[in-house]
Amino acid sequence: MLGRNSVQPRIPCATYRLQFNRQFRFADATRIIGYLRDLGITDIYSSPFLKAKQGSLHGYDIVDPRAFNPEIGTDTDYSAMAAELQRHGMG
Numbered sequence: 001m002l003g004r005n006s007v008q009p010r011i012p013c014a015t016y017r018l019q020f021n022r023q024f025r026f027a028d029a030t031r032i033i034g035y036l037r038d039l040g041i042t043d044i045y046s047s048p049f050l051k052a053k054q055g056s057l058h059g060y061d062i063v064d065p066r067a068f069n070p071e072i073g074t075d076t077d078y079s080a081m082a083a084e085l086q087r088h089g090m091g
Contacts, residue, residue, distance in 0.1 A: 010043075010091050012042050012043035012091060013040075013042040013043075014040050014041050014042050014043070015041065015042070015043045015044065015045055016036055016039075016041045016043075016044050016045075017044070017045055017046065017047075018044055018045070018046040018047070019046070019047045019058070020046055020047050020048075020049045020059060020069070020072045021047075021056065021057045021058070021059065021071065021072065022055070022057075022071040022072070023057075025071075025072050025073045025077065026049075026072055026073035026074075026077035026078050026080070026081045027073060027077050027080070027081075029044075029046075029081050030077075030080050030081045030084045033081070033084045033085055033088055033090065034084075034088060036090075037088040037089075037090060041090070042090060042091065043090055043091035044085070044090065044091075047059045047060070048060055048062060049068060049069055049072050049073075049078075050062045050064065050065050050066075050067065050068065050069060051063055051064035051065075051066075051067040051068065051069045051070065052069050052071075054071070055071075056069070056071075059072075
């Protein structure tokens with residue numbers, strides 16, 4: 001049971017997976033978020049986007065878990081993507 005100050009958990013209705021790599025970056029994802037929302041997608045999830053081995057196409061070979069993969073984008077690019085998701089009410 002949720003307490004008085006609890007937040008209702010978000011339950012995704014329709015998810016879409018993004019595969020980040022040097023050919024599909026945060027900026028690319030930001031550009032298609034509105035389109036995904038128009039398709040009825042409510043939430044996205046993704047491949048790992050932490051600093052991976054150079055040239056990784058899947059992101060699972062992480063070499064630095066404290067940094068974004070520079071081939072995918074910067075902190076600013078990630079923040080812009082997150083803001084676009086929030087603007088469309090997506091998770």
